[in-house]
Amino acid sequence: MLRGRRILLIVSGSVAAYKVLILARLLRAEGAELRAVLTAGGARFVTKESLAAITGAAVQDDLWAAEAEIGHIRLARWAEAVVVAPASANRLAQMAQGLADDLAGCVLLATRAPVLVAPAMNPAMWEHPATRANIALLAARGVRVAGPDDGPMAEPESGPGRLVEPEALRAAIAALFAPRGLLAGRHALVTSGPTQEPIDPVRYIANRSSGRQGHAIAAALAAEGARVTLVTGPVAIPDPPGVSVVRVTTAREMLAACEAALPAEIAVCAAAVADWRVAEEAGQKLKKTPGAAAPTLAMALNPDILATLSRHARRPRLVIGFAAETEHVLEHAREKLERKGCDWIVANDVSGDVMGGEENAVHLVTRQGVEQWPRMPKARVAEQLVARIAAFAP
Numbered sequence: 001m002l003r004g005r006r007i008l009l010i011v012s013g014s015v016a017a018y019k020v021l022i023l024a025r026l027l028r029a030e031g032a033e034l035r036a037v038l039t040a041g042g043a044r045f046v047t048k049e050s051l052a053a054i055t056g057a058a059v060q061d062d063l064w065a066a067e068a069e070i071g072h073i074r075l076a077r078w079a080e081a082v083v084v085a086p087a088s089a090n091r092l093a094q095m096a097q098g099l100a101d102d103l104a105g106c107v108l109l110a111t112r113a114p115v116l117v118a119p120a121m122n123p124a125m126w127e128h129p130a131t132r133a134n135i136a137l138l139a140a141r142g143v144r145v146a147g148p149d150d151g152p153m154a155e156p157e158s159g160p161g162r163l164v165e166p167e168a169l170r171a172a173i174a175a176l177f178a179p180r181g182l183l184a185g186r187h188a189l190v191t192s193g194p195t196q197e198p199i200d201p202v203r204y205i206a207n208r209s210s211g212r213q214g215h216a217i218a219a220a221l222a223a224e225g226a227r228v229t230l231v232t233g234p235v236a237i238p239d240p241p242g243v244s245v246v247r248v249t250t251a252r253e254m255l256a257a258c259e260a261a262l263p264a265e266i267a268v269c270a271a272a273v274a275d276w277r278v279a280e281e282a283g284q285k286l287k288k289t290p291g292a293a294a295p296t297l298a299m300a301l302n303p304d305i306l307a308t309l310s311r312h313a314r315r316p317r318l319v320i321g322f323a324a325e326t327e328h329v330l331e332h333a334r335e336k337l338e339r340k341g342c343d344w345i346v347a348n349d350v351s352g353d354v355m356g357g358e359e360n361a362v363h364l365v366t367r368q369g370v371e372q373w374p375r376m377p378k379a380r381v382a383e384q385l386v387a388r389i390a391a392f393a394p
């Protein structure tokens with residue numbers, strides 16, 4: 001896949017820059033032709049000499065020297081893929097702004113090749129709204145995002161922000177050259193995570209959904225080339241790469257965001273939507289009065305997002321729901337398929353450790369029959385479901 005491919009590596013400032021040397025070796029072992037641009041920050045962590053030795057090419061680090069030798073336009077045109085790894089928070093901000101005050105910035109503006117960024121930074125910097133907004137903007141412009149991984153950092157801290165490992169980065173680069181995905185040109189809508197229904201300004205009703213399965217489905221749809229809108233309740237996991245994320249809190253907000261995202265060819269409702277909300281949210285914090293009885297909360301029914309999408313005037317051609325059951329899984333799933341009017345139900349038994357866990361054991365229930373899938377990681381369930389969606393070719 002990578003033999004003879006011309007790949008430009010842009011190395012910006014992060015302690016993880018050393019991993020790019022390993023990446024460069026992997027890419028060269030597959031026959032890729034490399035060039036590298038070292039930013040001022042990147043040069044603090046790897047030397048121009050080691051990068052040149054491992055890429056087998058002269059490394060550019062100066063806009064004006066590059067102008068004399070090859071020029072940022074020629075470098076941008078030479079590249080069949082541009083990989084920014086590690087991509088620091090500052091580099092992502094510069095890219096989002098379209099700044100061209102150094103060689104990397106000029107090349108990134110001038111290239112028409114696919115661009116992949118592999119962020120690396122402290123978890124707080126990764127989670128900062130400014131970085132989230134920059135990533136969302138870049139993804140919306142078609143920049144692919146690999147990682148970051150979650151785990152221990154250089155400082156005594158752990159969380160999302162680690163540069164993806166060289167082998168995973170090599171695979172993400174190879175994917176840039178893969179044939180366009182099976183769902184290219186399709187719009188997929190995915191709901192994920194729990195909803196939170198307020199009781200008063202400080203209290204709410206929620207559930208244990210982690211959003212892992214829904215987020216994995218959004219990532220797998222995007223990996224097949226679909227344009228994905230992910231409408232998610234509050235979750236503690238990172239946004240999937242290459243997906244537009246709409247954050248909501250309540251079921252009613254989730255429904256409004258889903259309707260605003262239509263039309264879509266595919267809808268996957270994986271969110272654990274609260275069935276009920278408190279009928280009247282208190283405007284002020286409920287206080288306990290000494291000696292008084294505990295309050296009784298009157299509940300109201302929430303809209304059913306899956307059922308609404310299934311009967312919508314702009315109904316997606318394929319509507320898929322989930323059924324989280326603790327008993328009589330198939331019976332309830334079949335009943336839900338009819339009652340909600342969707343096409344498929346992914347039924348899972350949540351009586352064990354599924355909710356919030358890494359694995360899932362599901363049945364795919366359609367009007368044609370039931371398939372039992374073996375227990376597997378949620379990412380594999382997502383890939384298998386997306387393969388089925390692509391085969392259905394809506």
Ligand code: CTP
Pocket residue numbers: 191251269270271272273274275302303304305306307320321322323324325336
């Ligand atoms: N769902 C939805 N909107 C709701 C409730 C559920 O879109 N207000 C969707 C979920 O995203 C899921 C499916 O409906 O795809 C099934 O949800 P589940 O909670 O299993 O079923 P319920 O309809 O809530 O039925 P029950 O609580 O009786 O199991």
